[in-house]
Amino acid sequence: MGRVYNFGPGPACLPEDVLREAADEMLNFEGSGMSVMEMSHRSPAFQGILSDAQQTLRELMGISDEYDILFLQGGASTQFAMVPMNLSKNGKADYLVTGSFAKKAMQEGKKYLDVSIAVSSEDDNFAYVPEVKGLAFREGIDYVHICENNTIYGTKFWTLPETGSVPLVADMSSCILSEPVDVSKYGLIYAGAQKNIGPAGVTLVIIRKDLIRDEVLPYTPTMLKYSTHSKNNSMYNTPPCYAIYICGKVFKWLKKQGGLSVMQDVNQRKAKLLYDVLDESNLFVGTAHKDSRSIMNVTFVTGDEQLDAAFVAGAKKEGLVNVKGHRSVGGMRASIYNAITIEGVEKLAAYMRAFEKEYKK
Amino acid sequence: MGRVYNFGPGPACLPEDVLREAADEMLNFEGSGMSVMEMSHRSPAFQGILSDAQQTLRELMGISDEYDILFLQGGASTQFAMVPMNLSKNGKADYLVTGSFAKKAMQEGKKYLDVSIAVSSEDDNFAYVPEVKGLAFREGIDYVHICENNTIYGTKFWTLPETGSVPLVADMSSCILSEPVDVSKYGLIYAGAQKNIGPAGVTLVIIRKDLIRDEVLPYTPTMLKYSTHSKNNSMYNTPPCYAIYICGKVFKWLKKQGGLSVMQDVNQRKAKLLYDVLDESNLFVGTAHKDSRSIMNVTFVTGDEQLDAAFVAGAKKEGLVNVKGHRSVGGMRASIYNAITIEGVEKLAAYMRAFEKEYKK
Numbered sequence: 001m002g003r004v005y006n007f008g009p010g011p012a013c014l015p016e017d018v019l020r021e022a023a024d025e026m027l028n029f030e031g032s033g034m035s036v037m038e039m040s041h042r043s044p045a046f047q048g049i050l051s052d053a054q055q056t057l058r059e060l061m062g063i064s065d066e067y068d069i070l071f072l073q074g075g076a077s078t079q080f081a082m083v084p085m086n087l088s089k090n091g092k093a094d095y096l097v098t099g100s101f102a103k104k105a106m107q108e109g110k111k112y113l114d115v116s117i118a119v120s121s122e123d124d125n126f127a128y129v130p131e132v133k134g135l136a137f138r139e140g141i142d143y144v145h146i147c148e149n150n151t152i153y154g155t156k157f158w159t160l161p162e163t164g165s166v167p168l169v170a171d172m173s174s175c176i177l178s179e180p181v182d183v184s185k186y187g188l189i190y191a192g193a194q195k196n197i198g199p200a201g202v203t204l205v206i207i208r209k210d211l212i213r214d215e216v217l218p219y220t221p222t223m224l225k226y227s228t229h230s231k232n233n234s235m236y237n238t239p240p241c242y243a244i245y246i247c248g249k250v251f252k253w254l255k256k257q258g259g260l261s262v263m264q265d266v267n268q269r270k271a272k273l274l275y276d277v278l279d280e281s282n283l284f285v286g287t288a289h290k291d292s293r294s295i296m297n298v299t300f301v302t303g304d305e306q307l308d309a310a311f312v313a314g315a316k317k318e319g320l321v322n323v324k325g326h327r328s329v330g331g332m333r334a335s336i337y338n339a340i341t342i343e344g345v346e347k348l349a350a351y352m353r354a355f356e357k358e359y360k361k
Numbered sequence: 362m363g364r365v366y367n368f369g370p371g372p373a374c375l376p377e378d379v380l381r382e383a384a385d386e387m388l389n390f391e392g393s394g395m396s397v398m399e400m401s402h403r404s405p406a407f408q409g410i411l412s413d414a415q416q417t418l419r420e421l422m423g424i425s426d427e428y429d430i431l432f433l434q435g436g437a438s439t440q441f442a443m444v445p446m447n448l449s450k451n452g453k454a455d456y457l458v459t460g461s462f463a464k465k466a467m468q469e470g471k472k473y474l475d476v477s478i479a480v481s482s483e484d485d486n487f488a489y490v491p492e493v494k495g496l497a498f499r500e501g502i503d504y505v506h507i508c509e510n511n512t513i514y515g516t517k518f519w520t521l522p523e524t525g526s527v528p529l530v531a532d533m534s535s536c537i538l539s540e541p542v543d544v545s546k547y548g549l550i551y552a553g554a555q556k557n558i559g560p561a562g563v564t565l566v567i568i569r570k571d572l573i574r575d576e577v578l579p580y581t582p583t584m585l586k587y588s589t590h591s592k593n594n595s596m597y598n599t600p601p602c603y604a605i606y607i608c609g610k611v612f613k614w615l616k617k618q619g620g621l622s623v624m625q626d627v628n629q630r631k632a633k634l635l636y637d638v639l640d641e642s643n644l645f646v647g648t649a650h651k652d653s654r655s656i657m658n659v660t661f662v663t664g665d666e667q668l669d670a671a672f673v674a675g676a677k678k679e680g681l682v683n684v685k686g687h688r689s690v691g692g693m694r695a696s697i698y699n700a701i702t703i704e705g706v707e708k709l710a711a712y713m714r715a716f717e718k719e720y721k722k
Contacts, residue, residue: 004394011602013399019388026384027377033365033680037560037607038374040683073434073562074584077598081582108583194599199398201434201562201601219580221442222469223435237438238555240562240601241372246398319394322401 005344007334008322009151009297010174010195015339018249036245041238049241050234053248060254063183063206070205070226071234071244076101076173078224079190079203080108083145083169085220086227087188087211092141094118096161099126099150100328105171109145112217118144118161125329126153128289132161143167143187149175151195152326154299154333155292160185167211174296176204177254177338179264187211196296196337198247202240205229254338263338270336270345271295277349283307283356287329301331308332311355320348366705368695369683370512370658371535371556376700379610397606402599410602411595414609421615424544424567431566431587432595432605437462437534439585440551440564441469444506444530446581447588448549448572453502455479457522460487460511461689466532470506473578479505479522486690487514489650493522504528504548510536512556513687515660515694516653521546528572535657537565538615538699540625548572557657557698559608563601566590615699624699631697631706632656638710644668644717648690662692669693672716681709 006013029036032045039046054069063069072078083105084093093113095106097120109115116138119130129150137144144163149156151174160168167187176191183189188207194200205226212226222228228236257263275293278286278300287299302308308331312324325333336345367374390397393406400407415430424430433439444466445454454474456467458481470476477499480491490511498505505524510517512535521529528548537552544550549568555561566587573587583589589597595605618624636654639647639661648660663669669692673685686694697706 002394003389006395006399008399008401011398011400011402011599014396016388019396019398023384023387026387027380028364033363033682034367035375035380037380038367038369038372040369040372041561043683073436073439073601075434075598078434078582078584081584085582111580111582192599194602199601199603200402200599201604217580219472219578221439221446221472221582221585223439223442224582224585237436238372238553238561240434240560240604241555242560242603243562243601321394322404 009335013339056251076192080105084112102147129292147171154288154297156294180260202243274298370696374700417612437553441466445473463508490653508532515649515658517655541621563604634710635659
């Protein structure tokens with residue numbers, strides 16, 4: 001079998017050009033005589049890889065010098081603890097609960113802080129992102145936390161909560177780099193790489209420098225302090241070098257595509273292809289409320305589990321893989337991150353129409 | 362330039378066969394139509410990669426079912442906190458301080474426990490591992506911690522401390538898989554992969570199951586609990602899939618070489634080649650006490666910094682790279698992990714002899 005169209009939610013498909021380059025350089029990176037996997041993290045060659053990755057990301061996202069870019073380990077799940085441990089001053093934070101990962105973040109936060117749920121959409125199985133305009137937060141909180149795109153439920157915050165001088169913390173694992181972002185609206189952005197950045201095993205943190213403090217909660221492990229990594233430019237200990245190298249290649253690839261405005265345009269077109277099918281269909285129903293629809297994860301059901309299974313199996317035969325939905329929503333989910341081409345989405349849309357036609361016979 | 366002989370202390374060289382396979386499989390792993398980097402960690406293909414890796418390691422090291430094998434993130438530095446957070450019952454532990462990483466582990470342990478230094482070799486810049494026969498530990502401690510091989514100083518514990526029923530915890534980052542080990546002597550073994558296992562970004566933990574407890578220190582992050590990862594077979598969240606895949610290939614490569622007894626023989630021969638040069642030399646001096654000498658990291662100096670620099674520069678010209686010693690010891694260090702061939706070490710030994718001859722002129 002040749003390369004498939006991989007609609008998995010993460011780890012997810014990567015640009016083929018990136019993989020080809022990585023394969024070519026596997027035994028000998030740029031004449032160094034070794035693989036990037038074998039390279040000292042303190043070597044000039046790897047220092048170049050790291051600083052290139054940081055610099056390209058800075059350009060892509062328009063990240064000002066007020067922010068640090070860190071490459072950490074442990075995934076978003078580790079950030080669920082690092083955020084409260086590091087940002088706590090008054091010991092209070094508000095969370096918006098719009099999915100199971102947002103909820104996990106909130107629950108982990110409770111271990112360390114007085115946490116309040118500002119709003120939740122659990123009443124409708126997280127099928128929507130609540131209205132946040134005018135949403136009030138408690139006095140004296142250290143931050144407001146959101147999960148900006150909810151991979152499982154196919155929803156996204158299209159308006160950010162107004163937090164005033166309170167830092168907004170966003171888990172952007174499944175929407176980062178999908179469109180331009182005004183980083184200055186956030187105190188801290190974090191994202192596991194394995195959806196829209198690179199391979200699993202590296203976590204991107206973009207943090208406003210004034211939020212990096214030595215005075216964290218007293219029992220915070222050294223490795224879980226942002227200040228440890230900031231002071232050492234993500235080199236306090238050996239970073240996940242190879243994963244960072246691949247991320248750097250993805251950043252360069254995005255720049256070559258024309259940057260995040262171009263990606264936004266492509267991603268909107270890709271999402272529209274699928275949402276148009278859903279809106280015209282008498283078989284498929286999108287599970288996310290229309291005004292909350294994600295352009296990265298498109299979730300839908302037929303309402304019949306056997307039919308869903310037949311759809312998933314048939315898609316696989318067409319080389320359209322990993323379209324099974326998460327068990328908490330059921331049905332199907334197409335994750336259409338940056339590396340998914342328009343051609344891939346067109347094939348999926350065509351298959352959806354053909355499946356419906358066949359079913360209606 | 363072709364492939365070099367890379368004597369770096371970590372990230373370190375990997376078997377060329379492993380890299381070739383990884384390059385070949387980069388775009389399409391075993392007909393899956395995708396790279397392992399793109400693969401869902403919940404997919405049967407990746408589940409196979411993970412369980413193969415665990416099973417091969419179990420065979421190689423003779424790990425009984427009493428132990429769990431975990432693939433975690435954050436490096437040995439994160440274990441410095443996880444060990445006390447998870448193993449604390451009485452809130453007391455003893456540490457043997459035989460190098461800067463052993464000291465870091467001890468210092469991190471102090472954040473959480475009443476820590477005592479059972480013995481230290483800092484008096485002689487960690488040039489030796491102290492006699493441990495008959496070494497006494499405090500009553501009621503939760504564990505004894507050692508760093509079994511000290512990468513920077515080129516020393517190794519050739520006798521283990523007698524801890525009786527107290528769990529022995531060992532940082533084996535730079536000696537794991539270099540020789541057979543009686544795992545049953547340890548409560549917990551941990552190792553950053555980037556020296557003798559695979560690429561940076563994954564940490565191997567071998568832990569006796571009775572030490573995996575839900576009752577950890579109350580402020581322990583979910584991601585820093587061994588029980589979280591044990592219950593979910595290292596899949597609580599997305600693991601560093603690609604790094605695990607490479608580790609699995611290294612384990613298979615070791616099995617193909619004949620296993621750890623064969624590696625021990627090869628490693629002893631490699632080390633002897635270099636130590637023989639040192640012992641016969643009038644120029645080079647080994648920095649580690651003879652009875653503490655590591656077979657993985659060979660440290661030596663000429664006593665003249667300029668000459669050391671000339672040696673390092675000359676070696677590089679011969680394709681023998683990363684032989685500069687750590688700043689806290691100075692001089693040179695040849696890390697001769699499993700993936701370094703006898704031919705590579707012979708070349709280094711020959712270069713050392715030639716350098717000395719040239720110098721004596």
